[in-house]
Amino acid sequence: MVPTSYFIILSAILFVLGAFAFFVKRDLITQFLCIEVMLSAANLAFIAFAKSASSLDGQIIVIFIITVAAAEAAVGLAIILLVYRQKKTIKSEDMNLMKG
Amino acid sequence: MNSLNAMFPLLTLIVGALLVLILEVSIKRENKTYLAFISIIFLMICGFFCVQSWGKDFSYFNNHLYLDNFALFFSIVLIITTILVTLISMKYLSLQNTNVGEYYALLLLALSGMLIMVSSSDLIVIFLGLEVLSMSSYTLAGLKRDDQKSSEAALKYFLLGSFASAFLVYGLALLYGVSNSTSIAVIIDHFKTESSLSFMAFAGLGLVIVGFGFKIAVVPFHMWTPDVYQGAPTPITAFFSIGPKAVGFAVLVRLLYPFWHVAYDSEVIFSLLWIISALTMIIGNLIALRQTNIKRMLAYSSIAHAGYLMVAILSQDTSSLMFYFVVYLFMNIGAFAAVIALGKKDKEYLELDDYAGIGFKYPWIGATFAVFLFSLAGFPPTGGFLAKFYVFSAAVREGLVSLVIIGVLASLVSVYYYLRIIVYMYMREPTHEVDINLENPALFLVLFLCLYGVLQLGIFPGNILLIIKQAVSSIAFL
């Protein structure tokens, strides 16, 4: 059997990679994808912890998180579309009407 | 049957929201104010149910639903907020080309998310409530669909908000790994003694604080606030400045109140929040000094107020925190209502220059706005003075003298930018014509109510303090 800790390490790596990518990528859609990566990393951690404690609660929580991710995807993509219709761009640098 | 009773407030809101949605599609009417009235009726029914449950301490669904007086107090504060926001939106929507009936439904749904959050002691439920609130907030921020700023505000709020909730979820995962549960009580139990998992627990708690720190906009998680506040429709900005903050703080109280009592090493979290609070007060007020856009300035001011509220969290004095929120509700909504009052068809007056001479041209609006600004600045005899006073005096009792000194100095700085608006209103010649639409009875009602609230709380705070005392004494926090 693979030790649970391996999964936890993998989840930490994926989480940080997601955050890293959010920072270096420059288009809105991919940045949003990075957030999905981070959420998935958290899912992996939940399931690994659930396994190590032999309980099912972690898995239930993952179901909720997937629902949240779906809801976020719907609203988020709608917002990105809205912005794209106005500016004809999804470069994140172009979103700087307000500052200071 | 009883569990259904406890869910009445929530169910009322959802039924109200669905009704508004259905009416919006089935009845085609240009004038959407009837939807506002419907949602106000439902809000009042919801408030009625909250008052009914006062003192009964419902607890159902494995404590997922936990209606103690603390939760009910915040629920009522939030319901009042939503009623006032609905009232100030009515005319605004048709004037500013945002005439969508779903607006009111989304407000109700956002409120239901907040009620879920304040009346639960389980982090996963709180997280789901937070997402309900967030989704509706993102949408509401972007509702001025022709306005690029509004869309940009929605985008920034959404991307950064989801980013923050990813951290929150990871923090929840760590806490779950430690305690194998998401119930606050169980989680806090694991802080009682040091173990090999302590680091994980603290990191998890830290990430959860980051997640809520984003919602309440404390430094350094505040960066989104000014942009979103500026871009969102003004009534929604008023809503953002109170609703999410109130629930964020309510959750922090639920989380930290037991934590301070049992944790073997609460010092580290304490000093961390100390730093955050000091930074928030200083930076919020300093940047606000240079703003010329009123909404942006109020955004920074709301960041600074989050700093004062953090002081209340640190001094573990829940009653001063609650009192502050009641006052903050009236003075901030009042200030935004005054800002909204200065608008006409397709035009809002938001720059400082627009306010020159307003005090004489529109004496009532000018005078009430001035009272709200005095209150925000903390002048007696307004509620703002007492609120700040309670928070700081509680902090002094707990020995947080240096933090209070920072707070007092920071709020002295803040007086400058609040008063600058008053100076513009009363002591500058107008540079250009400002004419506004005055046919807005609902807005003036709100101005009056907020004025009454601010003064009543500043001069005769006795009754509300009594209620707060009841609410606080009933906090068992499981």
Add this chain to the structure above:
Amino acid sequence: MTDIFWIIPLIPGLSSLILVIFGTKLPKKYISIQACAAVFASFVVSVISFIGLKQIPHEAYPLIKNLYPWIQSGDFKAALSFQFDPLTAVMALVVTGVGFIIHVYSIGYMAKDKSYARFFQNMNLFTFSMLILVMGSNLVLMFVGWEGVGLCSYLLIGFWFEKHSAANAGKKAFIVNRIGDAGFILGILFIFIYVGSVEFRAINEAIGGGHITQSIATLIALLLFVGAVGKSAQIPLYVWLPDAMEGPTPVSALIHAATMVTAGVYMVARMNLLYTLSGTAANIVALVGAITAFYAATMALTQNDIKRVLAYSTISQLGYMFIGCGVGAYAAGIFHLYTHAFFKSLLFLSAGSVMHALSGELNMQKMGGLKKYLPRTFPVFLIGAIAISGVPFLSGFFSKDAILTSAFANGNYLVWALGIATVVLTAFYMFRLIFLTFFGQERLDPEVKKHLHESPPVMTIPLQILAFFSIVAGYVGLPLVFGKKLNLFGHFLEPVIKVSHEAHLNLSTECLLILFSVAVALFGIYLAYIFYIKKPQTPHNLVAKFPTLYKLLYNKYYVDEIYNATIVQPMIKGSEFVYDNFDLKVIDGTLNGSAKTTGFFGKFFSYFQTGLIKDYALIFLLGVILLLGYLLF
């Protein structure tokens, strides 16, 4: 009858409220009657309460009236409650009495102003705030009044906000007072920490019971004194007061005489146990007072603006009051506050009358010879000047002398010497003012002269009343020479000012001191006379009036030159130097500097607010890693 004192502040407050609500709709006549009547009613109640107070035994002091338990949080309580004791009685009488006269005077002075209602509403509010300040039975209520007078001064100084300089002056007053307020709030905070209450009674009990160590007392006393320095315009926070002249003249009179600037002195006297306990703090108070008194007097020498001279003289006189408090003679300090209220309001209102006559002209170089045009203003102005100069048998003499004698008796010789030097300067500049304005050649603009007229009775009668009091007010506190019994004022205040190091000088020393200071004052007047009357341009006038003196002086013409070269010119140069370099550069610079620094940090922090999502995420991530790092390592 003694328990009605709590309505004293409420009457003007109510009147102000009525004017706020209905002000624009009421006729001018009604407004003025209501505003004046309100303050007068307060005055009457004050008198009744005062008489009542004298009839009850000292053990019953202070009378306290709890109106409303305003703030209750935990063990912290601050009630909306007023107190009445001898100190409060004196302050209430001064505020309402002098305030009433100023209100009446304003009827004439503001008659043509378009914002009549706003003016009286603010004046009433000002009186109300000041009364709250002096009658509050705890520090929090005092702070409410403290902020209230600050706010009203801001509104009234900037009353003619169309004038850019007026708006700026209002702002300056506000900012400077904020710095003082910061100290005051922190002082209240520390009192609450160490005493556990903010009621004056509890504070005094704690000090009497020895619950406060000397070092703590010093800390608190100094913090509170920072507030007093801001409000009472002492070095280094005095800069706002000369600029405050931008407001209407009755406002200046109200600020300088009855309200606002006396708040600091009152506060120090109210907390006298604290300052006495500390010792160090009291010495600092005395020293700051003495330096301010001297410094401000030197500045007054060269000003040509009539109101500015008076403003610097106020700063200087406030310095005297602080000397009194600092050397432990609190009663003398309050006594000076009380006499000063009469002659300073008199001076200001007469200056206003002069201005009124000259269509707003303020420059003394453009006046001269006004004596014959202003037959009613001149004598009262002169009485005011004599009173402030410390000439015997007028009110200023008694109070100033009480302070200087105490300073000498306490061995504060430096303070005493500065005080004496200030006496010369005061007499000099006051009479310079008199001579330049009322005597000598006419230097009026022809246009101004055409409209020259004496003020209406509604303005001059108040002046005559004030002049009367400027003469007699001092007789309630005669020096010890005349026997201890006759110092009614000090005796009356005794229950409040419990520990006072009364001067233990023998009679002959005291007489000598008094004679010396009188001589010094007269010397100052004489000096002014030499320099400003005896000028070649107006020989005939002078010869006709003072033939013998004229001859004497004429023959000593070269002495005049020597005086000029050795005393006056260096003095003028010095004071110009101080004014230009210290006042304008250092102090204004520091104020601007602190504003700039906060501005700089604001700019620095908002530099990160780029509007880019990526940068926001960066700050967020940095926050997260710092937070986690802090928690884990």
Add this chain to the structure above:
Amino acid sequence: MAHFLFFLLAIVCIGAVVAMIFSKNQAYNALFIILLFVCLAGLFGLLNAPFIAVIQIIVYAGGIMVLFLFVIMMIDLQEGIPPERKRWTIGLSFLIAGVLIIELLFALKGFLFPAQAATAGSPGSPTDLGRLLFTKYLYPFEITSVLIIVALVGAMILVKKKDSD
């Protein structure tokens, strides 16, 4: 065997994210993430969570990501957007990522060492999960319905054309 499978899936997961960082085409990015999700589903399977693995594929890979692809197609940008090129930004982001991963691993070390022996629990059967979902987690489950309403309404008003248009 399990070890081999784990490392294979882990490497593909990390590789997919890294590839996404370097690619400049959003469509490819989405495909990489779909790959990641499928691999994660495999890992869930290894962790005795077959039901979640299935949901992961159906909802995440099948539903959410298809939505992404739709939007990407609607946006249809001619040129892709490469990742950040500025040197200091890259350096800073590596630094932050490095510190963050060290901190997370440090926080987790109590859990990782000694390596937790995997317990062979029974796989979470759909029946058990369902029972749990409708008893202990009934309230949050109800809340998800509110969440979905909000998402629906929100997405709808944001993208729908104006009535007047």
